[in-house]
Structures are given as structure tokens and as C-alpha cells.
Amino acid sequence: MLLMTIGIVLGVIIGVLPGLGGANGVAILLPLTFAMPPTSAIIMLSCIYWGALFGGAITSILFNIPGEPWSVATTFDGYPMAQQGRAGEALTAAFTSSFVGAFVAVVMITFLAPLVANFALQFGPPEFFSVYLLTFCSFIGMGKGSPFKTLAAMMLGFALAAVGMDTVTGQLRLIFGFTELMRGFDFLIAVIGLFGIGEILLSMEEGLSFTGKSAKINPRVVLETWAKLPKFWMLSLRSCLIGIWMGITPGGATPASFMSYGVAKRMSRDGDKFGTGQIEGVVAPETAAHAAGTSALLPMLALGIPGSPTAAVLLGGLLIWGLQPGPLLFVEQKDFVWGLIASMYLGNLAGLVVVLTCVPLFAGILRIPFSIIAPVILVICAIGAYTVHNAMLDIWLMLLFGVVGYVFKKLDYPLAPLVLALVLGDRAEDSFRQSMLISQGDLHIFYANGLVGGITTLALVLLCWPLISKVIARFRSGSA
């Protein structure tokens, strides 16, 4: 229990600091746990993981700087809410829905583990690519601005992702002789610059209006928000399902949160108001991210295939302790597996309590005047950008991305697709090329079986959704 609390507090700290992600955090703290027995070690590590999942939401809502990639989608509505003085509400909603998401996923792991594991085995490169395609198409089709601007931003993200070493052939691409660019552009740097620095520049232009929004934070806000949340049960359920599905099929928490946000926006009656501080816009991505983050552990335990980068680090830990993940783990190491699952239940509960009691503390940060918080944020951004690769160049890039973010925001170029493409660019390209290799360049592979065909069709429908919905509307008005 003590280990659990320590783990969660550490995890929240890691989650709050941009640049120190869940994967990094677990990796840094992994050596500390070697002295412990495996079961308590994994409990502590998974608590760090939960803490990081919770913590990522805090900076996204308060400063519009996502501490973790999967909280990018949370900034879209969480930050406007904080600006309107509803930071406490947003934080409570985020924490509670993350808890719900994770809890549902844990229940699911407990019961469905063997069944779902079979399904994940069917996923090959074409299926992966079609899932990515689905995510990207839903952004173009469902964005509210110009689809061409969305496309341009997204493709810019892809292009940036392509810079550096080609993961298949090892050839250097698009670096134009700058060896520093060999590493490519890390999405964290882009995110820190685009969102963090861009936001400071925007607030500056609006004349220091960033100053603390006095938010009334007390237990009552928490209770009032809780009273509101049951209304969104459908949304939560849907987001949980998206998250679990994306977690098991190793899509990971980041696409899950984006996809859930997109779907919630499309399905909600106030879809147009998304991005201006809708509580649904916080609930949907957080629920999905946590459901995905949790269920990502399932394929890791059952198959030894990590569903997320952090799960991959945990997998490394398991191997170091001499535990071989796979179906046999459930038979040979019963203590360990059930210890882990029990720690998931308790860890989440403990996490919820810890972060909720800290809500007033976090919201208090918002009352600090802009001229103090702005340079501090900039320093945090610089540290975050530097720690990703320990490279000075990254701090310059961050500044450049800040200017790009400022210009793009003012011209209504959406930033989310850019970041998404940058995050998934390499993986999407790999899966595309692997599928092409399998089929020898035949695009029909994306319709080769029911699963991949279904996903691809859905993606194309979403891509053309604005056109389709127009046709439907005309058809309806014609028949009426």
C-alpha cells in the first residue's frame, strides 16, 4: 500500500513534467525496483504508470501543455474550461473519467483476457494501416475548418515524421546534409512548441489576458461535477470501448484519445461547441486513453506483445525479473498475474483519491500572474524539449514550432492532425510498406479479408463524410 502511494505520487510528478513521459519515467525508475520481489516491484511500476496517466491531464488542462502524448486531445476542451474558471470541474471530470476508463478496462482484462488475446493475433500490417487510415480520415472528414488546411497540416506532420533515418532501409531522408536532423523530429518537441510556446505568444498578443482565472475550488465542485457526469454514461461507454479496442489492437492510448474525441464530437448534439470548453470533450479522450493504457497491458501479459511504449518498458522489466510473458505466465506465475491485476484495481482507486485531493493545489497554480508563470512555462518547455534527446537543437526547434503554432492557430490550420501524423507517421508508413511488401504492391490487400476491408471502408466513408451527409440531407429534403 505504501509502495502504491509512492508509485502514484512519483507517477503524477512524471506525468506533470513534460518530456518525462510514462515510458521514460518507468525506465528511469526500473533499476530502483530490482532489489524488490517481482510482485511488489510490478505493483510499484504499474502505479507509476497510473500516476503518469493521471498526471498528464493536469498540465493539459491548466497550461495547454500536454504532459503526455495521449493528453493532447484533452487540451482541446480542458484548457478552454480552465480559462473560463472551470479548472476544478475539468480536472475532476478528467480524473473521474480516467478512473472509469481504467476500471472498465481492468474488469475487461479480468474476464476476457484469453478470448481477446486470440483476436489480437489476427492483426497484421494491413490491419494496422487501415486502423491508422481510419484515424486520419476521421480527422479530415470531421474537422470543422477547411478540409484542405486539415490535409495540409496532417501531411506536414507526415513529412516531418519522415525526416531522418528510414526505418526500413536505413537510408537518410530529407536531412539535406544536416546530420543533427538524423534523429528526425520528435513529436514531443513539436507538441511542446506548438501548444506551449504558441499559447504564450497568443496570450501575449491578447495583452496578458492569461492572468489567473480565479477558480472556486472546494469539495463542492468535485461533488457537483460528479453529479453531472452520469449524464454522459453513453459517451463513457463508447469511449471505453474505443479505448479497449485500441489498447488491445496495439493502437495505443494516443490514437484512442484522438479517435474518441472525434467520435464524441460527431455524436454529440453540441458538436460544434467542442473546443470551446465542453465537459464531454474532456471525458471522451481521458476515458479512452486510460481504457487503452490499461488494456494495453493485456496483450503484453498474454502474448508478450506490448500495446504501448510504456507497456514495452514494463515488458523489459518482466524479462529482467525472469518472468517470460505469454500464455504460460497465467499458468506458471499465478501469484504474479493476479497480484498485478489486484494492484490495477487498488492502484486506480488510490490514484483517484490522491489526485482529487490535490485538485485545489493544482488549480491554485492558475492564480499566479502571467508575468511569473509565462517565463516559468517557457523554462519548463525548454527543459522538456531538451530531455527528449538531450539535444540543444531541440530547444531551437521548439521555438520554431512555437512560431508555427502561433501562425497556424491564427489562420485556422488545425494543430491536432499535425501532431497525430507526427506521432503515427513512422508506424503508419511502416505498416503501409510492410503490407505493400506482402502483396507486392497490390492495393487490394486492404480488402483482403472482412476485418481489414471493414475498417478501410469505414475510413473512406468518414473521409467523404461531409459529401455523404450533404447527399443524405438533400435526399431527405427531396423525399419530404
Add this chain to the structure above:
Amino acid sequence: MNDNQSSGTGIRAGISIYAMELAVALVLLAIGTVVAYDSYRLGSKWGADGPQSGYFPFYIGVLICIASLATLAHTLSNRSGRHELFVSWVRFKLVLTVLVPAAIYVLCVQYVGLYVASAVYITVFMVWLGKYPWARSLTVGLAVNATFFLMFEVWFKVPLFKGSLDPLRFLGY
């Protein structure tokens, strides 16, 4: 998004949205062309062992070009919003008051490292833009950086950039 409809409040001169849209679309077009060209140079076709390195990025470059051309055409054909302001000079100056010191800050980081540069930056920013007294600003600047130092160097053992001159060498980290 653009709150420039309020530009009637005495601030008239500035960069128009129209010009900015064109500039951004042209820059994107240039990026797209460069991406497509470089991918073509690497080989955007089907090699002996499967798709070559430029296969995927080539189409990305082409798509960027198409998207920016479409935005360009849309901007050129849309005459209504031509005189709306992207940013007025007065506000642009405010943006620069953050951007320029930030650039100087990054330059300083290169030489004296993150901690020292950050402490100086926070202090100067508070005195200059926040009009806080020196003593208070200096305290905040030092306190924040001392916290970061403890957190990263001592507890997490993540060394941050100390700069090529490394003025904090005496601390032994």
C-alpha cells in the same frame, strides 16, 4: 479564432490575413515540392526489394502541394475578408517582446546552461514585463531553478544541459 474583427478600436495598420494566408500556403507549397523532390531523388518507385525510401514521402509531398494549392486558390478567389487584420503592428510588438527574449534565452542556454539562463530569464522577465521589484523576481528565479535542479539532477538523475561554459561545475553534477 481570429479576434481581429475588433481591429476598429484605433489600431489600423498591420499584416492582413489575406497576405498571411498566401504566404503560409506558398511556404507549404515550397515544403511540399522539396519533400517530393528529395523523395524522388532517393527513389520513389518500386525497387528490387520492395518500395524504396522515397515511396511513401513522395506522395506526402504531392499531397502537401495539392492541399496548399487548394488553399491558395480558395484565398485568391475569396475577396470578402481581404482587409481583415492578421495582427496589428501594436500587438505584433507585444508578441515580439516575448519572442525575442525567448530567442536570446535559448542562445544563452547554449553557453551557460539551462539552470543559469533560466534563472536570469525568469528574473528579467518579471522585472521588465511584470514590473516586480528586483529582490522578489530574483527570489522566484532562483527558487524555481533550485527546485528543478533538485528534481532532475539529484532525484531523477537526469542531467540537463549545462552549457559549453558550464558555470555550475563547482556543484559537482
